[in-house]
Every structure is written in structure tokens, then in C-alpha cells.
Amino acid sequence: MLQQIYPQVQHDFQYELNKDMHIAAAHFIPNDEAGKCRFVHGHTYFVNVTIAGDELDDSGFLVNFSRIKKIVHDRFDHTVLNDHKDLFNENDSDFFPTTEVVARTIWEVVQKELDGMKSAPKCVQVYVRETPTSYVVFRPKKQVEKE
């Protein structure tokens, strides 16, 4: 059974969808301060992506759930996160595959996909649980509307 409880996010959109995913992946944090986590090890990440918007497409979807699964789950499942050199970088701590960076990276991947849709939905929250006792929530900063 998938994890059912995660933080709610405030927004003014009419529709909100949530997609839960389990992602089996390995990683390591290339820094001595990471302790045992500097060695390659694996997790079954639990990921929840929250997308909000005001317009549905011709199928009555805000976004097809399977599209979210394809770009997140199918990209990372059964991979070594550090091997995704286009997303993570062992020479820059802002791009180490920590839970924080994984959450932010998933947001970037999802929002880039949504930016190509004319209904312009927004990814308003990404929740990543790395272990039974540790999780991170990433929310984008609100954009200031230009006049």
C-alpha cells in the first residue's frame, strides 16, 4: 500500500491532482559528512507530485496521470541517481542526489513538461520520502506577476 499522508499545499487553482509513485533507486552522497550515505546504497523512494490548474484538456484531464509516471518513475526507477549526469553533479553540492535535491529535480522535470501544455498547470509541491523516518517537501517560490 502506498503512503497516504503528506502535507497539503495552499493554492488558488480549481483542480488539484496528486500522483503517488514508488521508485527503487540507488545513490551515494559524495561528501565525508554524509557518513555511511557516502557509500552506494538503495532506497524505495516514495514520491508524491501535486499539480494544480484551472483548465482540463479534451480528455477531461488536468494532466494524464500516466504522463507524470512516465517522466518521473520510468526515468529513475531501477537506476543509480548519480548516473543521471544531466541532473546530478558530484562536484557541486547543489546537485548531489540528496533528498532535497531529488525533490527539487523532480519538480524541475515535471514543471518543464507542464510548461509545454497550453493549459499551463503548475507543479505546486513535490514530496519525497527516502526512508521510513526521513522526507523532504519542495515547493516552488511564488512568482511575482509582471504588470
Ligand SMILES: Nc1nc2c(c(=O)[nH]1)N=C([C@H](O)[C@H](O)COP(=O)(O)OP(=O)(O)OP(=O)(O)O)CN2
Ligand atoms: N538532510 C539530509 N540528510 C540526510 C540525507 C539527505 O538526503 N538529506 N541523506 C542521508 C542518507 O542518504 C540516508 O540514506 C538517509 O538517512 P537517515 O534517514 O538518517 O537513515 P536511517 O535509516 O539511518 O534513519 P534512522 O531514523 O536513524 O533509522 C542522510 N542524511
Ligand SMILES: [Zn+2]
Ligand atoms: Zn540514501
